Amino acid sequence: MPVITYRKALNDALAEELARDENVFIIGEEVAQYNGAYKVTEGLWQRFGDKRVLDTPITEAAFVGLSIGASMLGLRPVVELMFWSFAFVAYDQIVNNAGCIRYMSGGQIHLPLVIRGPANGGTNVGATHSHTPESILANNPGVKVACPATAYDAKGLMKTAIRDDDPVFVMENTLLYGETWEVPEEEYLIPLGVADVKREGADLSLIAHGRATVTSLKAAEILAHEHNIRAEVVDLRSIRPLDEETILRSVRKTHRAVLVDENKPFGAVSAQIAAIIQEKAFDDLDAPVLRVCTLDAPAIYSPPLEKIQLPTPERIVEKVLSIA
Amino acid sequence: METTLEAAPFVEAEVNRTLTAAEKIHFLSQMLRIRRFEQAALRQYQTSGQIGGFLHLYSGQEAVAVGTLSLRGENDHVVAGYRTHGQALAMGMTMNECMAELFGRATGCSKGKGGSMHFFAPDKNYWGGHGIVAGQTPLGLGLAFALKYKGIKGCCLCYLGDGAVNQGVYQASLNLASLWSLPVVYIIENNQYSMGTSEERSSAFRGCLAARAEAYDMAWDRCSGENIYEVRAKTWPALQRAREESRPTVLEIATYRYYGHSVADANAKKYRRPEEIEKYRTLHDPIQLWQKQLYAEGILTEAQAAELDAAAAAEVAESVRFARESPLPAPADIFSDVYVEVDRQTPAGRTGKFFFND
Structure with a gap:
């Protein structure tokens, strides 16, 4: 391909x-x-x-x-x-x-x-x-x-x-x-409203969208190799319409969720996902739903600092280890 | 007091010379219908308790909508601001659907989802009714763009008030209109007040607001809006420039509104002297002037005028009855007309979660 x-x-x-x-x-x-x-x-x-x-x-x-x-x-x-x-x-x-x-x-x-x-x-x-x-x-x-x-x-x-x-x-x-x-040469379409499980795992769900998905996949690698934690990575792909079923299915399987999001935390996409999970899968949870978002300030210019203002694999790993 | 129309130079305009008596009487009828509709809307707003929100009345400006829109062709499209009942009725929307919309009924033109500022009739080439000042100005550009893109000879009449001319998006639209030679006519209905702020306190300009078009290398003109002959004589070249040359125009039409900015305008009687309003009602009322013109031409009698007015009053009374007796939208209707794919239940409209209720 x-x-x-x-x-x-x-x-x-x-x-x-x-x-x-x-x-x-x-x-x-x-x-x-x-x-x-x-x-x-x-x-x-x-x-x-x-x-x-x-x-x-x-x-x-x-x-x-x-x-x-x-x-x-x-x-x-x-x-x-x-x-x-x-x-x-x-x-x-x-x-x-x-x-x-x-x-x-x-x-x-x-x-x-x-x-x-x-x-x-x-x-x-x-x-x-x-x-x-x-x-x-x-x-x-x-x-x-x-x-x-x-x-x-x-x-x-x-x-x-x-x-x-x-x-x-x-x-x-x-x-x-x-x-x-x-990317295949033949034509294909991806419907809106369908998430994609980019990595299967049984221990914890990392739920992300956009580049935060890529960051989550890197974190999942580290978690697997260094901490023996099998993280599932759910890529929302579409924010609205939203694939609520795939989110809930993953959480019901892993019982833990860390939401990864390049939005600022207040009113972020992940805030909506967290609300849905606690409302519809509360009894399936073994730990609080946590988030890794962009650090809550206007985007800083300084190149080395901006790197850590956005979600990083390290911040995700740290957050996961706090509940897994 | 003398109120005869100084229409002579405009009567002779080609678009006016060819008018039949029936057409001229039809213009009067349309203006009377708008006036009666607005009076009834105001009365219902104040007494029925069933009309909410804002109500921006068109009374005093009737000759602008009726005169300009009398020249529209089948491939011409129209978009307007929030003081839009005049255009809506002149475009052929029924009083019933308009009054029912004010009453928030399911039988309203927008099923009770738009209200006074948001009347739409795309089947009649009428694209609203827009509440944000000047928000419609690039939409008019887009309608004109689409006509040109499709190779259709037509134009867009985009209405705005004198209060809209200082919004950046209007200036930006003028730039694109001229830069890309789009067939759009911006019609500034200058009623002299942007809400409670007079033109002098709102706008910096030399000569008139339309003259700003000079800066965009764009044609412009101005006229009085109390006289249908003048409105038509000045509008026609702008429409033809758009249709035939695909060039835009700004046309500023001087007019006056009898009521406040909206019914909720607490200062409606403070920023204008009563004598000013009275002067317009007495000397410049477009309906009275047109009636006198038609009397002078010998094609209308006072009895006929009274009949037309009575017919308009009866039509509006019926629309009030229709609105009152119409059903409200059902609570479930809150969620229709949001996404077309959902409404049509296409595969796209059945995939994923669209609404996030508790």
Whole structure:
């Protein structure tokens, strides 16, 4: 099976969907002639031309709003935010228009729109460029949120997102763009709302999404080799809709859960998961549900310190050892 | 007091010369329907206890919605702000569905999920009804973009108030509209007050608000909104510029609202002098002026005008009855119309957990 980067997997997904459906178009800052600030859209403008791949001025509120309006008439925009951190410039459009128009119209309108881009810390770009807004966006009924952790998931989820008739926000990770995984050549889709058990284990569940899944897998290795603890790693993949069944099945099997999350702790995705577990699997638990989140301060610039502000394998191991 | 319309230069405009008497009378009927609807909505808001939230009334501005929208074609699309009952009715929405929406009923245009600011009728090319000031301005851009993308000759009429022109997203939309040559017409309904703050206290401008379009190398115009002939004469070139040349326009239409910003405007009578309101009602009322115009043209009698008004009053009375007698949405309806895939129960809509209730 070919081994490709997370970036290439996304690029292939976009190219395949552009070729499949002429209503799909790519819009964003530097996505066309510049080939994408992170090269996710590389080559697409050359292949599909000005109509299908559009460079915008730096004007997030306008091009996100434009895309929502265009989706009302049946186009399927794929909007790149150079960073999801820039979503706040377009927050009214994203939350009030993408999130609420269907509801406020009594279901007369649907918005087949994708907004995508990286949403992560860890690249020493300071607090303004390091937000992880999946928790606050998934807080809005009406929108869907996916956070792929691997190239395989990135491609399958992106293609699904583009074909979905609701607004889907795909949150990528600049630290994963250059990482490689096996990705089949034949076409496949990954549904939203289906988690993936990335490593089986019997002693404890590590539940994560996005890059925190990769960090959890590293921690699971350490736990297996150095502490003889068999950790299961559940990758949520999709935040909303959420695969609650897989979460509960894992916890009922292992009786212990540590939630790993690059969100800040307050109102994080992991806070919602913790609430679900205590509500629905309390009697299955042999220990409190614990979390490893990004340390609760704006993202620090200092490169060595930012590394430890995000969840690390070491912090996960330490947290696991406190209950296992 | 003299209230004859100074319409002469605009009567001769092509779009007006070709109007039939029936069409002119229809405009009057539409304006009367809007006026009567708003009066009834206000009365019901104050007395029935069944209308909640905000209620932004359109009374005084009728000629703007009726005049501009009388020129729309089948491929033209419309999006507006929160003071939108005028556009909704002028677009052909029924009083019943609009009044029922105010009453929060399942028979409302948005099934009781939108309210006064959020009327929608996409089947009539009417895309709302948007509550956040200027939030609709890039949506209008997107409707225009989609028309151009699909190669359809049409345009988008995007309405906003004078209070919306200082929102960044509107300025950003003007930039893209001109940069990408999109067929959108921004219609500023300038009623002189952004809530309780006058135009002079809100906006820095030279000449008029629409003239800011100059900075974006974009056409603009302004006109009085008390006179349907003038509104139509000034709107038509903007629509044609969009449809035929795919170029945007900002059209500023001077108008006035008789009521406060909303019914909940506690200071409605403080930031404007009573004489100012009275002056508009007496000298500039678009309905009275249009009636007098039609009398002068010999195509309408006072008795006919009274009949039209009575018909509008009867229609609105029926809409109030309809709204009162309509069922409320069921509690389970809270969870429909959130996700289309869930509503349709597609495989995507049946996979995973969408709602996180206790």
